[in-house]
Amino acid sequence: MRHVLTCLLAVVLLPAIALGVTIRTPEGSAEVATQGDLLDVVSLLRLTGADVQFAPAAGSFVATLGEHELQFTPGGALAVADGRLLSLPGPLRQISGSVYAPFPSLAALVAPLGWSLTGSASAPVLARTTTRERLTVTVLRAEGGVMLVVSGTSRRPRVVTGTGSVTLEFTVPIELAAALPAADELRGAEVGDDSITLRLAPDQEVASSYPLEDPPRFVVRLQKAQAVAAVAPQQSQGPVVVLDPGHGGDDLGAQSADGTAEKDLTLAVARATAARLQASGITARLTRERDEHVALEQRTAVANRLQAVVFVSIHVNASPARSARGAETYYMSADASDSQAAQSAARENAGASRDTVQLILWDLAYVANLNSSARLARSIQDRLNALQGIKDRGVRQAPFVVLTGATMPAALVELGFISNPDEAARLRAADTQEQLAAILAEAIGEFLRAPSGETVTPVPVAP
Amino acid sequence: MSHRGVVALLAGALTWTVLVVSACGRRPAPAPATDQPAAAASSGAVQIVLFFVAEDGRLQRESREVAELPGSPSARARVVLEELLAGSHTGLASPVPWAVTVRTVFVDGAGTAFIDLSAPPQPTIAGTSAELAFVYAVINSVVANGGGISRVQLLFGGKEVVTFGNVDLSRPLPPNLDIVTP
Numbered sequence: 133m134r135h136v137l138t139c140l141l142a143v144v145l146l147p148a149i150a151l152g153v154t155i156r157t158p159e160g161s162a163e164v165a166t167q168g169d170l171l172d173v174v175s176l177l178r179l180t181g182a183d184v185q186f187a188p189a190a191g192s193f194v195a196t197l198g199e200h201e202l203q204f205t206p207g208g209a210l211a212v213a214d215g216r217l218l219s220l221p222g223p224l225r226q227i228s229g230s231v232y233a234p235f236p237s238l239a240a241l242v243a244p245l246g247w248s249l250t251g252s253a254s255a256p257v258l259a260r261t262t263t264r265e266r267l268t269v270t271v272l273r274a275e276g277g278v279m280l281v282v283s284g285t286s287r288r289p290r291v292v293t294g295t296g297s298v299t300l301e302f303t304v305p306i307e308l309a310a311a312l313p314a315a316d317e318l319r320g321a322e323v324g325d326d327s328i329t330l331r332l333a334p335d336q337e338v339a340s341s342y343p344l345e346d347p348p349r350f351v352v353r354l355q356k357a358q359a360v361a362a363v364a365p366q367q368s369q370g371p372v373v374v375l376d377p378g379h380g381g382d383d384l385g386a387q388s389a390d391g392t393a394e395k396d397l398t399l400a401v402a403r404a405t406a407a408r409l410q411a412s413g414i415t416a417r418l419t420r421e422r423d424e425h426v427a428l429e430q431r432t433a434v435a436n437r438l439q440a441v442v443f444v445s446i447h448v449n450a451s452p453a454r455s456a457r458g459a460e461t462y463y464m465s466a467d468a469s470d471s472q473a474a475q476s477a478a479r480e481n482a483g484a485s486r487d488t489v490q491l492i493l494w495d496l497a498y499v500a501n502l503n504s505s506a507r508l509a510r511s512i513q514d515r516l517n518a519l520q521g522i523k524d525r526g527v528r529q530a531p532f533v534v535l536t537g538a539t540m541p542a543a544l545v546e547l548g549f550i551s552n553p554d555e556a557a558r559l560r561a562a563d564t565q566e567q568l569a570a571i572l573a574e575a576i577g578e579f580l581r582a583p584s585g586e587t588v589t590p591v592p593v594a595p
Numbered sequence: 596m597s598h599r600g601v602v603a604l605l606a607g608a609l610t611w612t613v614l615v616v617s618a619c620g621r622r623p624a625p626a627p628a629t630d631q632p633a634a635a636a637s638s639g640a641v642q643i644v645l646f647f648v649a650e651d652g653r654l655q656r657e658s659r660e661v662a663e664l665p666g667s668p669s670a671r672a673r674v675v676l677e678e679l680l681a682g683s684h685t686g687l688a689s690p691v692p693w694a695v696t697v698r699t700v701f702v703d704g705a706g707t708a709f710i711d712l713s714a715p716p717q718p719t720i721a722g723t724s725a726e727l728a729f730v731y732a733v734i735n736s737v738v739a740n741g742g743g744i745s746r747v748q749l750l751f752g753g754k755e756v757v758t759f760g761n762v763d764l765s766r767p768l769p770p771n772l773d774i775v776t777p
Contacts, residue, residue, distance in 0.1 A: 133747045187704060192669070194704065205669055208699025209753055210709055217709060219753055223629075223699075290755075385760070386721035394721070447761075450722020454654030462723075465771070525651075528773050530727060531763045540657065544724055544761070549652070 155179065156257045169253045170232035173204070173224060173241065179258055180247045191426035194232065197245045204241065206231045213303055228320070243287070244303045263544040265302070266309040267328065267454070277339055277355040278317045286348035288326060289327075290343045292362030295433040295537075298338050298352055300328040317354055337430060357430060372415045373576055376534065377402035384449035388556035391523050394448040395423065398558055401547065404569030405576075412577055428533040436539050437527040442508060443542040443575055445534045448559060450551035457552045458523030462544045463505035464536065492516035504541035505523065507582075512545050512575040519571055541579070545572070551578040610690045633660040635651060644739045646678050646775065647687035648733040649747050654732055654775045656684055667740035670762045672710065676700070690732035692720050698753065707744040707767045708737055714752030720759045731771045738770045745769065 152165040152172070157179055165172040173183050174193065182197040195202040204211040206226035211218040220235040222243070230273040231242070235253040242249050242258070251257040282289075282300065305326055312321045312330075319331040332338075332354065339355040377398040379385035385394025399420070404417035417438060420430040433469035434441040435478070449460070509527045517524040525546075535542045548555040549566055558564050641664040648657035661678060665671050676697050682689050692715075699711040710733065720726045734747040746767035750756070757765045 167704060190701060192704070203701075203703050205699075205701045207669075208701055208711065210699050212701070212703045212709070217748070217750075217755065219750075219755075258638045378618050383760075384721070386725075418694045431653070447723060451648065451652035451724040452690065452692065453648050453650050453652045453730065455650050457726060460653075465773075529772070530723075530761075530771065531768060532761045533763045535763065537762060545721075549722075549724070551722060551725075556736075 153254060153256065156251070157257075158259060165230065166253075167225075167227050170234055171238055171253065171256070173231040173233045175244065176201075176249075177245075178236055178243060180245055182245060191389070192267075195245070196595070198239045200245045200407060202241060203232075207537055208240045209237070211241060213241075216244075216246065216303070216332070218303065236453050236461070240303075246304075246518065249594040261304060264305040264307040267306050268309045269312055269328075269493075270331075271313050271315045271318070274422065277353055278336075280318075280354065281353040281543065282328075282346075282350040282352070283347065285350075288343050289350060291352070293338045293429065295337075295373070295429055296334065297329050297331050298341075299327055300350070300352070309461065329387070337427060346389070352354075366580075370413070370415055371441040371580065372416050372420060372438045373419060373573075373580075374438060374440040375402045375406055375408055376419040376435075376443065377432045378445060378447040378534075380420050380423055383425055386448060386550045388550045388560075389553060390556070392550065392556060392560055393552055394450075397547075397550070398446045400565050400566050401572070404566055405446070405572045408569055408573035414577065415582065429537070431534050432537045435542075436537070440540050442579065443535075443538050443540055444508075444512070444572065444576065445495065445532075445542075445544040445595075447544060448544050449549045451549060452551075454551060454553075456549050457555050458525040459548055460525035460528060460546050461509040461513040461514070461516070462528050462530050462532060462535075462546070463509045463542065464502060464538075465531050486492075490560045505535075505543055508541045508576075508579050509543040509545075510581045511582075512543060512572065514547070515571040515575045516547075519567060521578065534589075601683065618730075623754055630678065643675060643734070645675070645676065645683075646690070646739075647679075647683040647734045648690050648728050648732070649687060649776050651776065654686055654690070654728060656775070657683055657687060666739070668708070668744055669700040671701065671740065671742040672708055672737045672744060673697055673700045673734050676710070677732065679736050688698075690728040691723075692725065692729060699750075700743060702742070706743050708744045708747045709750060710737070710747055711750040711753055713753075715759075723761050726759050726762050727771075727774050729759075730764065730768070731774060734768055735770045735772070735775065 147248045153162050155164050155176065156378070162179055164175050169356040177195045180197060182195040184193060184195045187194050192203045192205040200214055201212050202211060204224055206224045209220040211220060218240060221236040224233045224237065226229055229485050235256065239249040243261070246261050248259050248261050249256055250259070265285045267282055268283045270283070272279040274280055285302065285306070287302055287304065289302045292299040292301060303326065308321065308323050308328065312318060317336045319333055319335050321331065321374055322329040335357050336354045337357040339353045341350070341352045343350050379395035379398060383395065385398070387393050402418055406418055408414040419434050420426045431445070432443065506527070513527050535544060547562065548559050550556045550559060640660045640662060642658055642660055643664065645657050645659065647657055648653040660680065661674060666682060680695055682690060696713040696715060699708070701709040720729055730749065733749065736748055738744050746769050749764055749768040755765060
């Protein structure tokens, strides 16, 4: 009987356990519903003063507080804060008609609204973020490069890598607790309201970035920019054409059934093309001279720094459709967001200033170069079509990273399908590679000789 | 405790137990309208358009009927994705190179869908056509089937990915019909 009563008492007391938790707020305290360790999201957000509504058209909740807007959807671990994607530590769940989240996710959700959630799930404390997070950047030297260690926050920033810089974007206001330490690899820092941009020495690039725990830190590892060092600017050699052999090093690219790697074919064709261009009096440079890894952004940056007149990235294709065959040539897509991304990357690459006149010049240059890129791609594709045995797949547009930010006419050519056994065998043949090189060199030469008022290569402004 | 007290306690417990069992046996009750996703706008079988890989490696449209298409943009996109991942009904090749599961679909107020797919194996995709087919089979299929979605950003394992090799995945992309067989 006692056992039965104990069980019944537990059942009776269960509602009390599920009632909620008392949360400390600047005004005193408030009750927030809980489900185990999960807390009611909407109720908690409303304690900040946010207006929280469900937007049926978007299928998501929208919390508005002052200038801040937070959007979230139950069922996932993603949110958008002030237009920026926010990856939450744990998923939001819909239970009995309400949205619940684990404590760390709630802390991440309130941060962009200017609030902090500390304590624990059983004793949460909600407070306004009155002070900026004070970050400290230290420099550690390690084998193979330098590590920039950012401490003073447990928040993982969004890392935006540009040529010559890396920006860490946080979701809360930040400041530097001390001046940036002196290091040959750094040229300074620009601290924004919620971001810090670290200017890198010309020979440095970001190798990787990752968080560390106990205590929480964020590490940005730098390394020598191999491609830039390998291709030094040339003096007074006339127009420069930059050829980009796709992939390299650990990045094999596509592979044929018998193991032939795209990276080897692209290097062979690029070398042969460069030799033919040089023989015809056109200076040609490669983004990589050997089997090595070169970051995509660095490949374009090489062309920009050399003030090249043409940039051609050379690739070999693969498709899940085994019968797919033929060559095709791409240039940058004309979508507005692609345009903006390209202009932004181009300015970063060239170290251009952001004053109004410069921006207008870059806009004009981008549009003009897009037209010229189409002409370059057409010139290459027409000659590939003429090569016996190659099926025309035409000129296409796509948002390729390696073309984003090029400040000159740029194209990406796919010479054939390595996933097709017949084409793989043909692409491996030395005489085919020479034929393709001859076609590329002729097409580039024809493009350069053709009169055109379209091509505009803006002169980079010194950083 | 008196006999009457025990009876009252048992009665209260019984009432609560009945409530708990009743609640467990049904779907969550809808909350106030301002806090709740809209109910599924079901109106019988609906025709949707998906994109698979044709013999020449380009994308090709395939139409099929689904029992219903929810009104919520994220739920609608999820239905379309599940149909895409289930494969072609007409023998077209799948653009999806690994066993993908849909983790989260999130649509913001500007019509941008953030689609979080399961993390891929390494290496992920090799070859520009394979990469374009995968990326735009997802984007084109989601955008083509309404819900007010105009752009899609793909995430993998909850993380943003710059690229699998060539295509810029670091930002929301509009559909691309340039690689679709007419």
